[in-house]
Amino acid sequence: MGKIVQCVPNYSEGRDLAKIERIVAPYKRREGVKLLSCEPDPDYNRTVVTVIGDPEGVAEAVIESAGIAAELIDMTAHRGEHSRMGATDVVPFIPIKEMGMDECVKLAQRVGEALATQHGIPVFLYEEAATKPERTNLAKVRKGQFEGMPEKLRDPQWQPDYGRAEIHPRAGVTAVGARMPLVAYNIDLDTSNIEIGKKIAAAIRHSGGGFRYIKAGAVETKGIVQVTMNITNYKKTSIYRVFETVKMEARRYGVGVTGSEVVGMVPMEALIESVEYYLGLYGFSKEKVLETHLMD
């Protein structure tokens, strides 16, 4: 199959399923593109779509879909709990197979330019595709949200990477970027004391002095406390390392770790890294996994 890219576009519509159906239609009818999931959230009034396929096909489908979203979603009337600045709010490209980050950055540039020229939507490039340091962080790019964008675009510091410095009247502004796959990972503690979970989360996360690619917090669920995290670069901060560190920290409070779970999907390499660690496996690679050869 050659190169495979993943794309997780977020749309500012999570209630009207008929509209969502029309917005995701381009991902269903295109050869070489596969819609993995479509998760509308009515409270957020937002839909997260996961799609994989050949870069060419995915890029074309995203451009087409963003055009439909610009027609169907009116941001001037949008209400929802999640911050947002556009009908197609964010479009991250993620390298999956036979692709480097540089190729995802180029794909983000191509799609960003197309959104501006074909649909009149101003575009900020973010994360690995960012053109200025302050645009790396999506939260900073989106600050001010849809309502604040007309003013933000007047700031010389916040000229869009593509398109004119003027919002699309109904579809707002879109952020297009490139990033590593996220691994959403939770670790269960055998305690109902949320404070212990919070302390452990603080110890492992980047902002607390922990691992560089961990964003973590603590939640109460199923009568226990869970350390819940995003691993933003699983190649550099491995799952097993975080798991063993949480076990080690938990011992300090006399608390045990009872298990863990992956939310959503995980790249095979992230699992391989953990198997290599625990089994002391040497000379191993993806090529030794039989299924790798079923993908070509």
Add this chain to the structure above:
Amino acid sequence: MGKIVQCVPNYSEGRDLAKIERIVAPYKRREGVKLLSCEPDPDYNRTVVTVIGDPEGVAEAVIESAGIAAELIDMTAHRGEHSRMGATDVVPFIPIKEMGMDECVKLAQRVGEALATQHGIPVFLYEEAATKPERTNLAKVRKGQFEGMPEKLRDPQWQPDYGRAEIHPRAGVTAVGARMPLVAYNIDLDTSNIEIGKKIAAAIRHSGGGFRYIKAGAVETKGIVQVTMNITNYKKTSIYRVFETVKMEARRYGVGVTGSEVVGMVPMEALIESVEYYLGLYGFSKEKVLETHLMD
């Protein structure tokens, strides 16, 4: 892609590369069939071929290839260190994706019948495809080797499953079967004392009172001793369980385990089982591995 079967035919020619090339040609030119490896061994005078693909295509390619092997290999002149009874010596079918063992048994039956009717080769079905208990074990089926087959076929107990009770004059007899994927796995001990390796191998293998699906021995390599094994059913005897048991046994001799290696290929599920164990992972499955969705 739908159903995927693996097939590992063994041919009694490991020296004449031009002949081997012609024998494996059917695996290269057929749509939906992929030749993963072709390993000629001059000492054994035998070539092990690994191929995957859709059951229909793989079956047809095997039948064609066995016909070519029957033309090119003269068993009456064959010398080699590995036991063998036919030009195409053994043909195991292994379920990989969306297939059960029952379907592999049917495939073995179909191919076995075709080898007899199209090429005049008598066929024994073995392992999961065996029609009598004593035919389950390939070693028993092959006992007597090529030279002893004419006499063996006169025994009412050893009438072939397909074809007449008479060897193909040059190509001998072929065993066609169905089995689980094998995992070839080695564990390194930090000792050069082969006796310790032998004791540990005896403790973990089925014949020594150990795990049902482990065949194991000890070898000296790279200045250390390795416990070398075949896991014949990784679903029922997991990699992590063997690894931890070897560590536990090694402690008895004051010996450490320094690492391990997988030889050849391993199914993704065998790795997942070990990750689940070490990370206490719950709610996990192949479907959560991103790459699984690249195969459809």
